[in-house]
Amino acid sequence: xxxxxxxxxxxxxxxxxxxxxxxxxxxxxxxxxxxxxxxxxxxxxxxxxxxxxxxxxxxxxxxxxxxxxxxxxxxxxxxxxxxxxxxxxxxxxxxxxxxxxxxxxxxxxxxxxxxxxxxxxxxxxxxxxxxxxxxxxxxxxxxxxxxxxxxxxxxxxxxxxxxxxxxxxxxxxxxxxxxxxxxxxxxxxxxxxxxxxxxxxxxxxxxxxxxxxxxxxxxxxxxxxxxxxxxxxxxxxxxxxxxxxxxxxxxxxxxxxxxxxxxxxxxxxxxxxxxxxxxxxxxxxxxxxxxxxxxxxxxxxxxxxxxxxxxxxxxxxxxxxxxxxxxxxxxxxxxxxxxxxxxxxxxxxxxxxxxxxxxxxxxxxxxxxxxxxxxxxxxxxxxxxxxxxxxxxxxxxxxxxxxxxxxxxxxxxxxxxxxxxxxxxxxxxxxxxxxxxxxxxxxxxxxx
Numbered sequence: 001x002x003x004x005x006x007x008x009x010x011x012x013x014x015x016x017x018x019x020x021x022x023x024x025x026x027x028x029x030x031x032x033x034x035x036x037x038x039x040x041x042x043x044x045x046x047x048x049x050x051x052x053x054x055x056x057x058x059x060x061x062x063x064x065x066x067x068x069x070x071x072x073x074x075x076x077x078x079x080x081x082x083x084x085x086x087x088x089x090x091x092x093x094x095x096x097x098x099x100x101x102x103x104x105x106x107x108x109x110x111x112x113x114x115x116x117x118x119x120x121x122x123x124x125x126x127x128x129x130x131x132x133x134x135x136x137x138x139x140x141x142x143x144x145x146x147x148x149x150x151x152x153x154x155x156x157x158x159x160x161x162x163x164x165x166x167x168x169x170x171x172x173x174x175x176x177x178x179x180x181x182x183x184x185x186x187x188x189x190x191x192x193x194x195x196x197x198x199x200x201x202x203x204x205x206x207x208x209x210x211x212x213x214x215x216x217x218x219x220x221x222x223x224x225x226x227x228x229x230x231x232x233x234x235x236x237x238x239x240x241x242x243x244x245x246x247x248x249x250x251x252x253x254x255x256x257x258x259x260x261x262x263x264x265x266x267x268x269x270x271x272x273x274x275x276x277x278x279x280x281x282x283x284x285x286x287x288x289x290x291x292x293x294x295x296x297x298x299x300x301x302x303x304x305x306x307x308x309x310x311x312x313x314x315x316x317x318x319x320x321x322x323x324x325x326x327x328x329x330x331x332x333x334x335x336x337x338x339x340x341x342x343x344x345x346x347x348x349x350x351x352x353x354x355x356x357x358x359x360x361x362x363x364x365x366x367x368x369x370x371x372x373x374x375x376x377x378x379x380x381x382x383x384x385x386x387x388x389x390x391x392x393x394x395x396x397x398x399x400x401x402x403x404x405x406x407x408x409x410x411x412x413x414x415x416x417x418x419x420x421x422x423x424x425x426x427x428x429x430x431x432x433x434x435x436x437x438x439x440x441x442x443x444x445x446x447x448x
Contacts, residue, residue: 183313300363
């Protein structure tokens with residue numbers, strides 16, 4: 001999470017994240033959508049449930065079109081029911097909590113795994129286990145790590161809507177031009193290390209000024225990226241029960257220093273100052289960056305914007321091996337919904353194979369279901385990347401985002417201190433110590 005102020009950096013990081021989120025939702029039309037998944041949880045059965053049901057999420061225009069069409073299909077399948085989608089741009093959490101306080105909460109809504117402890121603590125989520133059992137809903141099809149994010153104390157509080165996994169996206173044409181071997185696609189490869197990535201980035205960096213080509217790019221807005229490096233090097237962000245922040249320990253500090261050195265020491269990655277007028281996606285898709293860590297939700301946008309051949313490879317291995325980060329938002333049911341059976345039908349449909357396949361085709365998410373991940377919709381041989389199948393194997397290696405209490409405050413504190421890391425104003429050790437000092441009090445703070 002020299003020559004540029006921290007305030008400016010934070011603005012740049014936010015714009016980069018917004019751009020990546022936009023890419024995740026790129027896509028076209030929604031004609032001939034499949035009907036939502038059925039499987040009633042009551043004796044009434046599909047088509048006999050009545051009432052109004054709402055669901056809320058953020059999203060860009062293609063995602064909004066998909067969800068509105070979902071409601072059209074849902075109403076056709078359930079005569080007497082009325083489904084509506086609420087778009088929540090901007091500060092999603094504030095809007096949701098305001099609606100809860102006003103007794104106007106949506107029946108189904110987006111839940112981030114990092115917010116799960118807070119949502120459970122505030123009694124916002126309805127456990128889904130009884131619905132799953134009575135409807136025989138298929139949860140075995142979910143990537144285990146993806147589903148586990150929404151389970152706590154033996155209960156299931158949500159289903160994953162997407163599940164991004166980190167990989168190195170690279171410009172095949174730049175690699176060929178430099179006569180360099182491709183980034184390995186084998187997760188068991190031992191040659192592709194931190195040092196190997198640095199060497200490759202140095203060989204791919206060329207030019208000066210506004211036309212300079214960089215071998216790599218660090219995305220400050222993507223905490224999952226720096227966590228991938230920390231974990232792969234044997235470091236930890238927190239201890240197992242989230243009572244300590246461990247970023248000041250040597251393995252974590254070493255990994256963070258490596259990332260800073262790519263920018264400030266070796267100059268193979270653009271500085272935050274350079275990023276003021278662009279973003280990570282644009283830098284890669286315009287051909288100015290040879291390697292970037294990203295996730296499958298960007299496939300559709302890259303296929304549209306990148307005018308070169310690109311592919312994916314594994315993340316580099318550190319002293320502890322290769323541990324790519326992963327995670328993604330999901331759907332949960334409001335604990336006090338007045339229409340739990342209808343809400344379940346909506347949640348089950350949004351999380352089902354058919355609707356998730358449509359979201360994948362439109363490029364608005366990365367599939368959390370194994371059946372979709374293994375489908376032709378994802379493994380499309382006619383479109384890049386050629387090695388999309390590595391994400392199927394990566395399921396066994398991925399580590400999900402940490403879920404400490406008070407994550408929003410913790411994330412804000414981390415981003416504040418890490419801004420000095422990315423600008424090169426302070427060493428990784430200094431930044432890590434400051435981050436630990438800022439985060440530690442928040443770990444023991446009761447959820448408000």
